[in-house]
Amino acid sequence: MSFADRLAAAVKATGSVTCVGLDPRKAQLPAPIRDAVSGDSPDAWAAAYTQFCNEIIDVVAGRVACVKPQAAFFEQLGPAGMVALGEVIAHARQAGLLVITDGKRNDIGSTATAYADAYLGQQSPWGSDSLTVSPYLGRDSLEPFVEVCDQREAGIFVLVKTSNPGGGLLQDRKTDGQTVYSAVAELVTEFNSTRLGQSGYGPVGTVVGATYPEQLAEMRAELPGSWILIPGFGAQGGGAADVQAGFDERGLGAVVNSSRHIIFAHARPEFKDKFGDAQWLDAVSAATDDMNAQLRF
Amino acid sequence: MSFADRLAAAVKATGSVTCVGLDPRKAQLPAPIRDAVSGDSPDAWAAAYTQFCNEIIDVVAGRVACVKPQAAFFEQLGPAGMVALGEVIAHARQAGLLVITDGKRNDIGSTATAYADAYLGQQSPWGSDSLTVSPYLGRDSLEPFVEVCDQREAGIFVLVKTSNPGGGLLQDRKTDGQTVYSAVAELVTEFNSTRLGQSGYGPVGTVVGATYPEQLAEMRAELPGSWILIPGFGAQGGGAADVQAGFDERGLGAVVNSSRHIIFAHARPEFKDKFGDAQWLDAVSAATDDMNAQLRF
Numbered sequence: 265m266s267f268a269d270r271l272a273a274a275v276k277a278t279g280s281v282t283c284v285g286l287d288p289r290k291a292q293l294p295a296p297i298r299d300a301v302s303g304d305s306p307d308a309w310a311a312a313y314t315q316f317c318n319e320i321i322d323v324v325a326g327r328v329a330c331v332k333p334q335a336a337f338f339e340q341l342g343p344a345g346m347v348a349l350g351e352v353i354a355h356a357r358q359a360g361l362l363v364i365t366d367g368k369r370n371d372i373g374s375t376a377t378a379y380a381d382a383y384l385g386q387q388s389p390w391g392s393d394s395l396t397v398s399p400y401l402g403r404d405s406l407e408p409f410v411e412v413c414d415q416r417e418a419g420i421f422v423l424v425k426t427s428n429p430g431g432g433l434l435q436d437r438k439t440d441g442q443t444v445y446s447a448v449a450e451l452v453t454e455f456n457s458t459r460l461g462q463s464g465y466g467p468v469g470t471v472v473g474a475t476y477p478e479q480l481a482e483m484r485a486e487l488p489g490s491w492i493l494i495p496g497f498g499a500q501g502g503g504a505a506d507v508q509a510g511f512d513e514r515g516l517g518a519v520v521n522s523s524r525h526i527i528f529a530h531a532r533p534e535f536k537d538k539f540g541d542a543q544w545l546d547a548v549s550a551a552t553d554d555m556n557a558q559l560r561f
Numbered sequence: 562m563s564f565a566d567r568l569a570a571a572v573k574a575t576g577s578v579t580c581v582g583l584d585p586r587k588a589q590l591p592a593p594i595r596d597a598v599s600g601d602s603p604d605a606w607a608a609a610y611t612q613f614c615n616e617i618i619d620v621v622a623g624r625v626a627c628v629k630p631q632a633a634f635f636e637q638l639g640p641a642g643m644v645a646l647g648e649v650i651a652h653a654r655q656a657g658l659l660v661i662t663d664g665k666r667n668d669i670g671s672t673a674t675a676y677a678d679a680y681l682g683q684q685s686p687w688g689s690d691s692l693t694v695s696p697y698l699g700r701d702s703l704e705p706f707v708e709v710c711d712q713r714e715a716g717i718f719v720l721v722k723t724s725n726p727g728g729g730l731l732q733d734r735k736t737d738g739q740t741v742y743s744a745v746a747e748l749v750t751e752f753n754s755t756r757l758g759q760s761g762y763g764p765v766g767t768v769v770g771a772t773y774p775e776q777l778a779e780m781r782a783e784l785p786g787s788w789i790l791i792p793g794f795g796a797q798g799g800g801a802a803d804v805q806a807g808f809d810e811r812g813l814g815a816v817v818n819s820s821r822h823i824i825f826a827h828a829r830p831e832f833k834d835k836f837g838d839a840q841w842l843d844a845v846s847a848a849t850d851d852m853n854a855q856l857r858f
Contacts, residue, residue, distance in 0.1 A: 336675035342686020346640040372725035378633035389639025404727030428669040430701035
């Protein structure tokens with residue numbers, strides 16, 4: 265089954281459009297995980313990251329559609345962290361979760377093929393279901409990813425309108441009335457047009473931040489065949505009303521990511537006293553329920 | 562000494578503006594390296610990549626200014642490849658070469674910090690001198706890299722105008738007469754303006770392809786404080802005349818990358834009969850001399 269159809273099936277099966285962002289950071293790990301780290305070696309921290317993410321995965325499996333490990337935090341630990349990334353991806357897939365590896369990779373054509381192969385290919389050491397990809401290098405940098413998606417029933421999410429305050433500097437620039445992000449959307453729609461699955465969606469998803477609700481509505485209209493990954497919910501300021509425009513009339517077509525608000529829920533004011541560090545997984549569970557409830561339209 | 566000043570010193574000391582791109586690919590490795598790979602494990606190939614790159618480094622050290630390992634090809638081998646990348650970077654630095662890790666990384670601010678830390682930070686597992694960075698996420702995605710450059714005397718190279726045929730799709734779009742790539746250049750110039758070293762250059766370099774000579778001249782003028790990394794020379798079609806406009810009047814301000822034409826020189830028609838696979842390092846040496854000679858203006 266194509267990635268797009270698997271994502272639709274996952275949303276229907278779980279009744280959730282939540283994507284849990286797995287962004288392990290040393291300083292914010294709950295005390296039971298952090299205190300168990302022996303020494304300060306990359307291997308020790310990598311083991312802690314694996315444990316932290318895998319325990320979260322066990323809590324949210326069957327209750328959310330997908331998880332999104334952030335490559336940067338694993339990369340920060342060096343090769344040991346990259347081993348952990350692979351373990352986390354494998355654990356999530358075994359738990360029945362779809363995996364969006366957030367790497368924002370890309371390069372010119374022949375090198376883009378290497379990235380596509382690395383994360384999505386037949387012999388991929390990480391074996392992810394999908395990968396986030398940057399569009400700055402244009403059409404011929406995206407084609408190798410689309411080809412690998414075709415071969416492997418994998419998916420990509422192309423950056424369109426990112427959630428950060430400064431994203432507009434390039435993305436919002438208009439030429440003949442069309443923004444850069446809309447030009448990216450046009451290309452994505454073209455890629456998907458010949459690749460739509462039973463769900464009505466194709467392999468080329470997009471990233472549109474929850475922090476730009478107007479642009480999200482605009483992009484939903486311009487991207488009829490594209491799953492939209494919506495970051496920026498929760499800690500970055502986006503709320504349920506801000507993301508509603510990302511969905512189609514069936515409640516499909518978008519997944520909403522929250523990282524810190526779920527994985528570090530034990531530190532949130534509303535959960536801190538009730539759960540604290542000791543019961544950090546109960547905080548993860550409560551935050552997941554809370555987000556799912558907010559996103560049931 | 563700042564990265565920009567170290568690069569100027571390296572160009573002066575070697576009399577070369579050549580950057581050797583280290584892009585190991587299984588199928589193109591010379592026979593003596595490829596045939597020695599036992600089995601098909603990532604570890605075996607990673608060891609071959611390390612040997613291949615390190616032998617090239619030993620040949621070109623003292624004769625070129627810098628090397629540019631391409632992360633994608635190492636990533637393709639999984640964590641074992643990332644170990645090899647670290648070994649190659651360390652070997653190049655020990656050999657006195659400056660290292661530009663080509664990862665084209667970036668993300669929103671707090672995650673960009675993790676990437677900057679991963680490749681350039683105090684405790685970086687890879688310990689590179691510099692990193693290529695994508696600008697699509699705007700100013701606040703670049704600031705964390707610039708901060709780490711300040712702390713560590715490191716450098717970055719921001720994608721401005723890439724060498725691939727499709728790069729223009731977004732990069733060439735004009736708003737009020739200004740292209741996207743020129744808007745990126747403006748931001749880079751601003752970052753460098755308060756950070757210029759004795760060489761007259763700052764830590765924020767740029768990438769402008771040899772395949773776009775007119776834009777290279779334009780960017781040299783708009784980027785007075787930025788080292789320009791010029792890919793696309795050789796196998797991608799750019800020649801000496803195409804890159805000349807990238808240099809200042811002292812012959813500084815740009816380094817020209819060639820990957821395949823140097824590292825796989827044993828397969829080039831002009832070297833194949835003379836050296837072939839058996840003497841592949843002699844072919845690397847001859848191709849390096851050839852490129853250095855072409856770029857002595």
